[in-house]
Amino acid sequence: MDTYLQFIVLGLGLGAVYIGLTTGLVLVYRATGIINFAQGAMAMWGAYVFAQLRIDGTLVLPIGRITFGAKPVILVAALIGVLMSVLLGIVAHYLVFRPVRHAPVLAQVVVSVALMLTLQALVVIRFGPNSIVVDSLVPAGTVTLFGVEVSSRELIMTAVMIALAALVWAYLRFTRAGVATRAASENERGAMLMGFAPDRLAGVAMVLASAVGTVGVLLGSSLTGLNPANYTLLVVPALAVLLVARMESIGVVVAASLVLGAFQSVVNLLVSKPWWPQWAQSGVDQVIPFVVVMVILFLFGRRLPSRGTLQTVRLPDVHVPRIRPVPALVLVAAAVAVLALTQDTYRFGVTYSIILMLVALSYVIVTGYLGQISLAQTSFAGAAGFTLSKVTTNWDMPFPLAILFCSLVAALLGMIVALPAFRIRGAQLAIVTIAAALAIERFVFNNYALTPPSGNPIANPSLFGLNVGVREGSDLSRMAFSLTVLVVAVLVVLAFVRLASGTTGRMFLAVRANERAAASVGIDVRTAKVIGFGLSAFVAGMAGCLIGYSAGQLSAESFTVFVGLQILAVAYLGGITSFGGAVIAGIIGPLGIIYVVLHEVFDMGDYYALISGIALIATAILNPVGIAGETRRQIAWLRGKLRARPADPPPVPDRKVLSDVS
Template sequence: MRIPRFRPIPAAVVAVATGVLLAVTSGTYRFGLTYSIILMLLALSYVVITGYLGQISLAQAAFAGAAGFMLSKVTAGWGLPFPVALVFCSLVAAGLGMLVALPAFRIRGAQLAIVTIAAALAIERFVFNNYSLTPPSGNPIANPTLFGLNLGVREGSDIARLSFSLTVLVVAALVVWGFIRLASGDTGRTFLAVRANERAAAASGINVRLTKLVGFGLSAFIAGVAGCLIGYSAGQLSAESFTVFVGLQVLAVAYLGGITSVGGAMIAGVIGPLGIVYVLLHNVFDFGDYYALISGLALIATAIVNPVGVAGEASRIADLLRSRRSRPPAPPGTDSAPNADDRKVAVSDAG
């Protein structure tokens, strides 16, 4: 586990490359890329709460859903404009996350996972499936606009407008940048200290309860941003958009990508449900119906062979290559392998 650092040049390359891909694609492929960016944010919320803070939360999809359903109320009912509506609804999700964090003051591990999944089920049953709050026809969401520009996802036969996709990319870039700034400072170090040992962190003067509140609130805020973007991408929301099973699917691909890094969240977005890999499997290979089976088997194989995930293994290989390049070369005329006389001396010394 390492403290993330913001690298402007690689970040700019990734952002520009993603923007180019969005520009040159269209239809379902552009929508798949756009949805991958949104799923990356949802996976990032798992990275915050589990990867950095060490708390197992299974309620991230519920937080995203709460923000998405609130978005339908504030846009269609109150007329709140973008991006104020997105920030407001994400803050509502953050408050809900802090409320769910209260049991984490006394329990952790599998017990906390059970409590959070119970909270997710309660939100799903009493909010998402409550017909007085969520009609069967769904909750309509007004298209986002900014300075008179229509940033909606659809227009006529175009199911994924470039303006919406670029808006999602900008929002995701800002969220990732903000998280890296926080994680690379004192907040990230306190998260890692609590993750390593709560008693030792408390003994060193860290307020463990406040740290958990901040962690749950931050992860729920990021999940809320993802939920709002999912709402904007769909135009309306229903209970099926944020079930517990959907959250478990995203958690699975987050572990598969690497739940301890931003790179792992990016990989999770690419391979997540309805992301670009799913679209390719469905359109090119007609394997879309087997996506859950394929991702499940890949998760099992990754847990056995490579527990740190794809991003963790890639980082380990990159560190190994850098260390080999930085190693000074041997002086000319010397042999790194021991000769026969050296081996004889070593054997006699050992005897």
């Protein structure tokens, strides 16, 4: 029992980090109505600044750096780190969040995710991808608790974060600005009529959120070190706590954070026991937040508070596709020509762009047409890819049948993830799907009992006895494989066009526009959501299988949460409501042809995530219809200009002249 108490206390350190991040999430949501997926990344920046100051006395800025003569003392370095996060919060408020405060939830989620990707990429560029050690603000020691000697550092960290959370609660409860923030969260229009400035209140909330979150990460990183991926994704369990607190209660935030941190720590102890099943030893602590999210949403999904907003911007318009034989043949012929004229790395980039187009198309189905925000598409692709490894190596399942079977597995997983969409949508559904994606990545893809570290080989595909694999001898990107990928993509696109232009597409659009109105005319909304998630996961599964065939074997790095968010970024950037947008997303997507050119010619591969994140922020704010939508609009404008102007009508005689003539 003594060991359990020691691990519970150790878990309180993680719970203290959750308190800081979730308190920041509550502040931002109450002030702006936006769920800030970048909360962990913003806090992480200040912690990295602090750590670098303590390492060599260098203040690292987004552009440039300042070198001090000596390393600042630990408290001064911590204050500078918090100040840098606060300045980042102010910039993020005015340049990123303020322009989308009245935008649709999709644009708000996309902007928040884009900021997360941008900051994570910036941290990798400025500080490196590896973990670094962080000096502790709290001295190490032990105390006796219930007769057991436990670490005192975690207890002090917990006390500090509880005190900061109490100050935030007092701010919202007793100060004029805090009361105004609470009032604006209930009725923003009413708060404006009473003389409050919601933008100013949101700015103050962002400053407080940045400071509290950074202090939590500063304290927690001294225990674990700083890693760009881990601390960016700590926002996922914090989002689970946010839902437990119903997005408003600071007291529940504190209690739920500590319980979750302690429970995860105890689970990590239990998995080391000999009786614990071996297949469930990896990533089970990341499954817990997903289970918490699912339970909360199933029990209270329809009773979670919604913030009063002044939404004035519509979702991007959907351009219903139709099959045009001549343009389609020209597009396919152009793809074949490009594949024939390229070779090796560049041909592989073009082939991978076609595969990425299918992943982006899955986003078009579930988000562009159905209006459901899913952040788990690469998890569906990965599920199909890893299943492909099993069925081709263990069952010798042939090429076309293997892809169909594995895509059906992905579709089944997509239907399961769709269940919370029965009760929720918008940003809350985004929370569910990103929690599901992280749980699948850590519990399945990184689980050596299911996916061994030696690799997950995939047998080369063959069709009618012909080898259509990607490699043979010195040829690293065979034309036969590229053409096979193109044929599969053409068949999927034709099926998509047929569905999108038919009854299924109209059903999706009706649900996207207004679920209650759709139900009132006889549309089964739940069935529509299950079908939409299933179809999108099936398409993503097809892409995952092709990714597996293109690599010859799979690893978890192919289907991380960050890869999925990057593809969402380029899908929105290209235009998330059309097939044309999916094509553009494939071209500019990670490992696509544009990425390959940047890496081979300009050696800018490390800057790809940063560039795509900034471009996505600008697109969501300035051009919600994406590149494809804007191109279509410009073509329509040009056609209008080139169309012959009608002859001027004859002038109408003046009435006075007519009377004079008569």
